[in-house]
Amino acid sequence: MSVGWRQQPSPCPTAGSGTKTGHEPDNRTWRRQTLQPVRNILIVGGGTAGWLAAGFLAKTLGTQGGGIAITLVESKDIGIIGVGEGTFPSIRGTLSVLGIDEGRFIRECSATFKQGVRFNHWVRAPGTQGADHYFHPFSQPSQRPGGPELLPYWLLGAAGADVPFAAAVTMQKHVADMSHGPKRIGDADFMGPLNYAYHFDAGAFATLLASHAQTLGVRRVEGTVDQVKLDDAGAIASVVTREAGELTAALFIDCTGFRARLIGEALGSPFRNINDTLFVDRALAMQVPYQRPDAPIPSYTISTAHEAGWTWDIGLHERRGIGYVYSSRHTSDDRADQLLRQYIGPASDGREPRLLKLNVGYRETQWVKNCVAIGLAGGFLEPLESSGIGLIEAATYLVSYLFPYDGNLAPAAKLFNAQMKARYERIVDFVKMHYCLTQRTDNAFWIENAHASTIPESLREQLAMWRARAPHRLDFVTDIEMYPPSSWQYVLYGMEFPTRQMAHRAALPEVAAARREFQTIAQLSQHALADLPTHRALVEYYRQGGAKAAAPVRRLYV
Numbered sequence: 001m002s003v004g005w006r007q008q009p010s011p012c013p014t015a016g017s018g019t020k021t022g023h024e025p026d027n028r029t030w031r032r033q034t035l036q037p038v039r040n041i042l043i044v045g046g047g048t049a050g051w052l053a054a055g056f057l058a059k060t061l062g063t064q065g066g067g068i069a070i071t072l073v074e075s076k077d078i079g080i081i082g083v084g085e086g087t088f089p090s091i092r093g094t095l096s097v098l099g100i101d102e103g104r105f106i107r108e109c110s111a112t113f114k115q116g117v118r119f120n121h122w123v124r125a126p127g128t129q130g131a132d133h134y135f136h137p138f139s140q141p142s143q144r145p146g147g148p149e150l151l152p153y154w155l156l157g158a159a160g161a162d163v164p165f166a167a168a169v170t171m172q173k174h175v176a177d178m179s180h181g182p183k184r185i186g187d188a189d190f191m192g193p194l195n196y197a198y199h200f201d202a203g204a205f206a207t208l209l210a211s212h213a214q215t216l217g218v219r220r221v222e223g224t225v226d227q228v229k230l231d232d233a234g235a236i237a238s239v240v241t242r243e244a245g246e247l248t249a250a251l252f253i254d255c256t257g258f259r260a261r262l263i264g265e266a267l268g269s270p271f272r273n274i275n276d277t278l279f280v281d282r283a284l285a286m287q288v289p290y291q292r293p294d295a296p297i298p299s300y301t302i303s304t305a306h307e308a309g310w311t312w313d314i315g316l317h318e319r320r321g322i323g324y325v326y327s328s329r330h331t332s333d334d335r336a337d338q339l340l341r342q343y344i345g346p347a348s349d350g351r352e353p354r355l356l357k358l359n360v361g362y363r364e365t366q367w368v369k370n371c372v373a374i375g376l377a378g379g380f381l382e383p384l385e386s387s388g389i390g391l392i393e394a395a396t397y398l399v400s401y402l403f404p405y406d407g408n409l410a411p412a413a414k415l416f417n418a419q420m421k422a423r424y425e426r427i428v429d430f431v432k433m434h435y436c437l438t439q440r441t442d443n444a445f446w447i448e449n450a451h452a453s454t455i456p457e458s459l460r461e462q463l464a465m466w467r468a469r470a471p472h473r474l475d476f477v478t479d480i481e482m483y484p485p486s487s488w489q490y491v492l493y494g495m496e497f498p499t500r501q502m503a504h505r506a507a508l509p510e511v512a513a514a515r516r517e518f519q520t521i522a523q524l525s526q527h528a529l530a531d532l533p534t535h536r537a538l539v540e541y542y543r544q545g546g547a548k549a550a551a552p553v554r555r556l557y558v
Contacts, residue, residue, distance in 0.1 A: 035407035038250040039069060044225060044239060044262060045255035046074035048206050048389060049375025053253055053396045055098050055213035060400040063217035068403075070217070073239070073247060075224035085314045085321045086114060086301050086386035087197040088482065089138050092190040094393050100212055102189040106542040108208045110317045111200040113183075113299050113535060115139075115176045116166075116490075117385065120304040122434060123496055125442045134164060134494030135300070136385075137176070138195035140486050141169035142521055151470045151489055153514035155501035160518070165493040168518055171525035178529055179296040181538035193532075197386070199301070199314045199321075221247065225256075228266035235369035236262060250407065251370055253399070254377040258359050263366065263373040271379075273361040277432055277454055279330065279445065280309045280382050281360055284340050284353040285323035291347075293318075299535040303384065304343070305438075307331065308445045311343050312383065317539055323353075325382060330445040358382065362424045367413035372399055379424055384434060387427050390482050394423055422480040429459040430483050430491070437495035466492065470499055 041057065043050050054072045061068040095105055105111055116137040124130050141150050150169045153159070159168035166173045172194050175182070183192025214220055223241030231237040238248040239262075254262035263269045275281055302313035309326030324340040331339075333355065341348040362379025366372065374395045381387050398419060402412040436455045440446035448454060455463075462475060471492065473485050493499075533541070 036250060037407050038404055038409075040249045041068060041070045041251045041253060042239070042247055042249035043070065043072040043253040043255055045257065045375075045377075046072060046206065046210060047255065047257070047375070048202060048209065049257075049377075049392045050074065050253075050255035051206055051209035051213050052094070052389075052392055053255065053374050053399070054218045055209055055216055056094065056393075056396045057400055058213060058216035058218050059098055061403060069219075071219045071221055071247065071249070072213070073221040073223045073225070073241060073244065076222060077224055085199050085202055085316070086312070086383065087200070088386050088390045089195050089197045090390055090393055090482075091197055096190050098209075098212060099216075100208070103542045103545065105198075105200075105208065106539065107545075109198075109200040109204040110319075111198045112297050112316055112539050113181050114197040114199050114301060115172055115182050115194060115299045117301045117303055118176075118298075119434070119494065120302065121440075122303070122305045122310075122438060123494075124439050131164070131496075134490075135166040135173045135176070136487060136490045136494065137166050137170055137172035138197065139170045139172040140195070140484070141489070142517060144517065147517060148508075148510040148514050150514055150517060151493075152501055152508050153511060154493075154518075155470060155499055156505065156508060156511065158511050158515045158518060163518075166490050167525075169521065171521055171528050174525035175528050175532060176298075176300050179298065179535050180529055180532045181299060181535045182532070183538065184531060185533055185538065185541050193528075196299075199316055201316060223247070225261055228262055230266065233369070234267075236266065236371050251372070251404075251409075254371055254373045255375050257376040258380070260363075260373065260377040262371050263363065263368060263377050267368045267371055269363045269365045269368050269373070271359070271361055271363055273359070274381075274428060275360055277428060277456060278360050278382055278435075279327040279449065279454075280325045281358050282328050282333070282336070283323050283325045283356040283358060283383075284333075284336055285321070285356065286340065286344065286348060286351055286353040288320050288322060288344055288347040288351065289318070290320065294536065297535045297539065301386070305440070305446075306339055306343075307443045308336070310384070311340065313343075317543065325358075325384075327445055330443070362421075364421050365417050366395070366420050367409075367416045369413075370409055372413075372416070374399070378420065381424065381427050381431060384431050385427075385483065385487075387431070387482060391420075391423070391427075394482065395420060419480055422477075423482060425456075425458065426480055427482055429456055429462070430488065432456065432459055433463075433488070433491055434495070437492070437497055439496070463497075466497065466499055468500055470501060 043054050050072055054070055058070050063070050116135055118133055118135050120133045143149055154165055154168050175194060182194035182196035221244050223244035225239045226242050227240040229237045236252045238246045240246050252262055254260060297315040304311045308331035309324060311322060311324045314321040322344055324336050326336050337353060340353060358380060360380055360382055363373060366378040375392050378395060398416050402416055404412045432455060435449035438446050438450055471485055471488055476485050
């Protein structure tokens with residue numbers, strides 16, 4: 001047991017005087033609070049959110065070595081959504097902390113490498129004059145030590161006419177367009193010359209996480225929650241399950257998905273719907289085989305804009321995962337099904353898509369008393385830039401590093417809620433930026449997305465500044481950003497946003513140095529193809545257990 005004071009005494013009491021100085025706690029004016037140390041956690045719900053949280057917390061809180069005890073209860077009767085097949089590069093660090101090696105992950109989850117997102121027809125409708133796509137790569141723009149930042153010089157035209165920003169400042173677009181991988185055979189786990197994330201089978205990933213978490217000391221209980229009991233203070237006292245009876249803990253983690261059985265139903269934390277900003281609220285998902293077993297595997301997500309939303313197209317080892325995310329206010333389910341089948345072609349014949357109704361929004365308070373929401377129970381912001389697993393990672397990291405060992409939950413909850421709310425707000429701005437900068441006027445969905453009334457004020461203010469200057473790292477607060485400044489730049493200028501950089505030509509004296517760097521990147525982009533294996537060859541290497549001898553590699557990258 002530990003003891004916490006509701007108010008701290010003033011500093012510098014007179015020690016050993018035997019008389020009161022006015023600085024010591026006084027039982028007549030000071031109220032003391034008894035706190036129960038947190039020794040055990042109950043995670044309610046499995047899936048990616050539950051098992052990722054269980055494994056990460058077990059690893060970082062020392063469960064296997066006698067630290068915090070973690071139990072996860074999940075029902076065999078409640079399935080998982082299981083279509084979120086894309087990630088952000090942060091997942092590599094998470095897998096490394098968990099102790100899951102890259103080869104095992106790729107083999108057991110049918111995983112492939114993701115180097116970014118290709119956006120087709122987001123700027124303008126098909127058949128319209130101008131570029132038909134842009135690319136959001138994961139690698140940072142090149143900048144040599146002491147060299148100039150390239151974005152301002154790209155805006156001046158130093159990279160050449162009509163060279164897309166992503167192609168000018170990194171070789172990743174060229175490598176990905178040619179279906180090569182981001183790393184070489186023989187590179188260490190989670191390392192490579194180009195930044196990357198993964199595509200994977202979501203159901204298999206949850207199974208891998210569950211198996212691994214249990215080796216780290218997590219106890220699994222099979223049970224369906226029938227009742228959540230609250231104590232006199234309104235905190236969760238226990239959950240009552242049909243199969244395993246009553247389960248108690250000092251800290252509860254709600255991973256029950258959209259139902260939010262604990263944080264929403266039991267504790268009443270309100271859900272903020274944001275469909276006035278992000279319109280898509282449904283998805284049709286389908287899995288289809290490749291036309292031939294040796295077909296090239298794209299190493300990026302293909303996001304293609306349509307009349308009332310967009311399709312994702314994700315290449316795994318043996319199949320493609322394809323889905324249409326759309327607004328039910330702007331189209332019907334039947335029309336969405338028709339459009340999805342048109343996109344897929346004959347491979348969709350005889351297959352029925354899975355319909356998902358999406359609750360787009362988030363809870364501004366995701367830690368209430370002794371309960372924390374992680375995953376869909378906390379919020380969902382559509383899968384456009386794969387924020388789902390990234391938000392699970394962020395929430396889990398915060399619980400781990402803010403962990404209230406002494407039972408003083410309120411300060412940790414306050415900081416957690418502030419950071420998660422800010423993170424959701426920033427992701428909303430980032431995702432909305434993809435929509436609101438469109439030049440499409442071919443239907444109501446895109447017209448309304450570009451209307452100022454649907455754009456958050458915070459994003460409107462930043463866009464106003466960026467019309468006169470390029471985005472700078474000072475525009476971003478690192479601890480609450482999921483996406484780095486470069487991601488905002490790739491999307492902003494991929495969407496052909498106009499920044500009047502010419503007004504600052506006098507402040508940009510290194511045009512010659514920048515032009516040389518643009519030329520170097522273009523040259524290295526060609527050489528990289530000889531150094532990096534095709535994406536399918538890289539995946540096959542890992543699937544075969546890395547048995548092939550690693551070829552000598554040349555160090556081309558700076």
